[in-house]
Ligand SMILES: *[C@@H]1O[C@H](CO)[C@@H](O)[C@H](O)[C@H]1NC(C)=O
Ligand SMILES: *[C@@H]1O[C@H](CO)[C@@H](O)[C@H](O)[C@H]1NC(C)=O
Ligand SMILES: *[C@@H]1O[C@H](CO)[C@@H](O)[C@H](O)[C@H]1NC(C)=O
């Protein structure tokens with residue numbers, strides 16, 4: 001849930017919007033499902049090696065688009081800058097859209113994020129079709145007056161459809177709007193119904209109304225000959241104090257309505273004018289001509305219908321830039337020179353298919369919904385961060401520039417490890433962009449959005465992202481143009497340089513490096529020094545672990561030892577005698593904040609949990625000096641991903657550790673929406689009970705993830721939840737910045753990953769797949785034995801990255817016996833720092 005907890009959770013009385021809705025959308029897909037390929041009949045046929053011809057057709061774009069998921073269902077390329085989508089007047093419209101049909105459409109804007117919290121990000125430059133104004137002057141242009149409901153399907157769901165790279169809707173005005181995109185430009189196709197009364201089709205270009213209606217100094221210019229509209233403004237960032245400038249350049253073409261073949265030409269608007277709060281002013285060409293310019297500003301253009309008996313189609317091309325309106329125009333001209341909607345749409349889909357097709361699953365009957373969940377989760381892994389290369393307003397560089405790191409705290413755990421499996425070239429570009437930010441601003445980005453630094457929640461969680469890349473692609477990084485020295489220096493800067501304001505970048509490094517914890521009563525190091533002292537220290541510990549992993553590969557032995565040592569400093573915060581009020585005696589010991597003098601401050605282990613008697617939220621608030629961010633002491637006491645062996649010792653041995661995990665999950669202390677607790681279902685592996693992990697992981701998926709519009713628990717968090725669900729469905733759980741992945745069983749007879757940089761295909765295959773228990777409980781899903789390329793592998797609990805490097809085949813034998821251990825020797829447990837570390 002990350003930064004969103006303060007947002008109002010609104011509940012919808014939407015019982016009818018259930019799985020039936022997802023099913024309906026399915027039937028409205030842009031390209032029909034290709035049943036011939038996937039309908040494999042009742043017997044298991046392992047098709048993992050056959051590339052899916054159109055994996056984009058497995059993506060359900062509407063999962064998590066209501067009830068606080070904040071998922072973006074519009075059109076974008078993988079990691080594209082422009083994300084063009086519908087905006088509704090719903091509360092919490094962080095991604096613009098809401099699937100609840102009670103909300104009206106306010107426009108189709110060019111920039112969005114996916115699954116974020118904070119204030120509404122982006123949603124700039126809405127295009128709106130007006131089909132009912134009898135005259136230009138009487139046209140309703142303001143965001144409050146122009147808005148419209150969507151048409152409804154028979155089951156009451158809105159008539160919206162989407163697939164990767166494409167979105168369409170039918171408005172109640174009869175206008176059909178379709179969207180597609182290139183990296184920095186959108187193309188919209190607005191088809192107006194025939195108007196027997198001669199009402200002109202009109203397009204409104206709204207410059208000022210971003211998601212927060214925060215524009216300052218908006219400008220707009222209309223070229224009356226071509227109809228070109230240019231403009232821009234300064235807008236408020238979503239999750240930080242900064243403002244950003246954004247610009248657009250909009251051009252129009254009349255076109256043949258889809259499905260007809262009518263020869264149409266012409267661009268010039270028949271009427272044009274600037275609008276403000278006071279309404280549209282015919283023949284004005286610039287916002288500066290308005291004497292009474294209000295808070296809203298835009299342009300309105302009218303076009304001649306192609307016939308009174310045919311629909312009229314207007315193509316609207318919007319270039320976007322964070323630099324200037326001129327650059328927005330050149331982006332548009334370069335990326336979409338021909339206004340060819342079909343070819344832009346199919347290029348976008350082809351790019352998605354190339355990416356999604358690197359993951360393949362073997363099918364058995366009844367797995368269609370699971371495959372849909374898997375590919376939809378994979379799709380959402382590739383919306384953010386976004387490629388803003390050449391759009392950085394703060395410095396010039398030939399390096400890539402990525403933005404919408406929202407936030408690394410959310411995504412480092414599962415999103416980047418998933419990129420390692422199948423998209424390392426993109427990963428390298430993102431890493432280069434992050435290093436370039438460090439070189440220019442001093443620290444790696446943590447929660448960047450709309451070119452601005454935003455609030456830091458944990459530590460410098462760019463560190464494990466860079467380390468994840470380097471540990472897995474040491475030998476490829478030079479070829480991918482990642483400079484080792486620059487990467488290492490960026491890590492050291494985070495670890496050693498005290499940031500002037502560690503709420504925006506870097507860490508409270510002086511305190512951590514001097515005291516080995518963050519004392520509650522230490523004053524003056526630049527940020528909210530008393531806030532979140534325990535959860536920040538735990539993040540710093542993992543960050544330092546990730547640096548030690550890189551140092552080790554670089555043969556920097558002293559550094560490796562130093563950072564591995566710091567990574568173990570979490571022990572200082574352990575309060576051995578703290579118990580849960582009313583809880584079992586076996587749950588003994590908890591992380592607690594400490595003062596400079598070493599004594600600890602008692603914080604109730606239930607604090608910030610669903611069972612907190614004081615109902616604290618533990619949000620990002622300088623006044624929250626209780627030690628924890630968006631998670632209870634109970635939850636954070638399981639958060640030392642690099643040294644679970646030591647944690648088990650602190651918690652009284654494996655049996656107590658297992659009882660504690662059970663207590664946490666069974667009593668509502670596990671919150672899957674809070675990223676620091678996400679590994680909890682898989683932690684039984686470390687106590688040599690992998691079957692319990694498999695079952696808890698499967699129960700988590702069954703309970704919280706499904707195909708419906710509200711099928712996400714909390715925000716998608718820029719793909720953090722998508723990549724998390726993906727790994728659970730794949731039967732893997734990643735340990736970022738290491739060469740190990742925890743192993744469980746996949747939901748498919750096989751799953752394979754093609755890695756284009758390593759040029760390897762790795763397949764995990766189940767010898768005797770017999771299906772998935774519906775609620776995640778029981779079943780013959782527990783790993784009994786593992787072979788790698790035909791040779792027995794020592795552990796059922798983890799595999800090494802070598803498997804992916806070599807392009808191996810991992811074969812699993814499954815059983816219904818939940819009680820089997822990882823293996824017969826101690827080296828079959830997944831590694832921990834204190835028991836020898838990570839190979
Ligand atoms: C046109 O539709 C808008 C909603 O988009 C509505 O507010 C307005 O009253 C309508 N105007 C006319 C003339 O029907
Ligand atoms: C909208 O209406 C058109 C027919 O005008 C139809 O082809 C399309 O499927 C409908 N739905 C969407 C979401 O475009
Ligand atoms: C707008 O311009 C047109 C064409 O030049 C002219 O006929 C019309 O009178 C003008 N209207 C106003 C309100 O200026």
Ligand SMILES: *[C@@H]1O[C@H](CO)[C@@H](O)[C@H](O)[C@H]1NC(C)=O
Pocket residue numbers: 393394395396
């Ligand atoms: C980048 O280079 C361009 C062209 O030389 C220049 O106009 C612009 O001011 C530079 N931007 C920054 C942020 O230095």
Ligand SMILES: *[C@@H]1O[C@H](CO)[C@@H](O)[C@H](O)[C@H]1NC(C)=O
Pocket residue numbers: 475805
């Ligand atoms: C990386 O390259 C080094 C030196 O060439 C080699 O020793 C090592 O085995 C390689 N590592 C992997 C994982 O391929």
Ligand SMILES: *[C@@H]1O[C@H](CO)[C@@H](O)[C@H](O)[C@H]1NC(C)=O
Pocket residue numbers: 479480481
């Ligand atoms: C790395 O940089 C070189 C030199 O600029 C360039 O030729 C090559 O294409 C780049 N490779 C990648 C993967 O970006």
Ligand SMILES: *[C@@H]1O[C@H](CO)[C@@H](O)[C@H](O)[C@H]1NC(C)=O
Pocket residue numbers: 553554555
């Ligand atoms: C580190 O040392 C090993 C063993 O001596 C060697 O193979 C490797 O190339 C060295 N790595 C670096 C980055 O120097």
Ligand SMILES: *[C@@H]1O[C@H](CO)[C@@H](O)[C@H](O)[C@H]1NC(C)=O
Pocket residue numbers: 575576577
């Ligand atoms: C925890 O309790 C034990 C036994 O009562 C006691 O010896 C020890 O000092 C306590 N530790 C702390 C840190 O309070």
Ligand SMILES: *[C@@H]1O[C@H](CO)[C@@H](O)[C@H](O)[C@H]1NC(C)=O
Pocket residue numbers: 521595596597598599
């Ligand atoms: C440690 O410091 C805190 C905060 O100043 C104080 O409340 C506590 O009594 C001190 N503990 C000891 C043992 O001096």
Ligand SMILES: *[C@@H]1O[C@H](CO)[C@@H](O)[C@H](O)[C@H]1NC(C)=O
Pocket residue numbers: 702703704705706708710711712713714
């Ligand atoms: C779907 O997932 C949501 C969010 O986790 C959950 O609230 C809902 O109960 C699930 N629905 C079903 C039918 O399992």
Ligand SMILES: *[C@@H]1O[C@H](CO)[C@@H](O)[C@H](O)[C@H]1NC(C)=O
Pocket residue numbers: 775776777778
């Ligand atoms: C899950 O399904 C199994 C098998 O149908 C059933 O025995 C069990 O009670 C169910 N558990 C839950 C928590 O629904």
Ligand SMILES: *[C@@H]1O[C@H](CO)[C@@H](O)[C@H](O)[C@H]1NC(C)=O
Pocket residue numbers: 768769770780813814815816
């Ligand atoms: C898989 O095979 C093993 C041994 O051959 C057997 O013990 C187990 O029951 C089988 N599981 C299933 C689901 O068929």
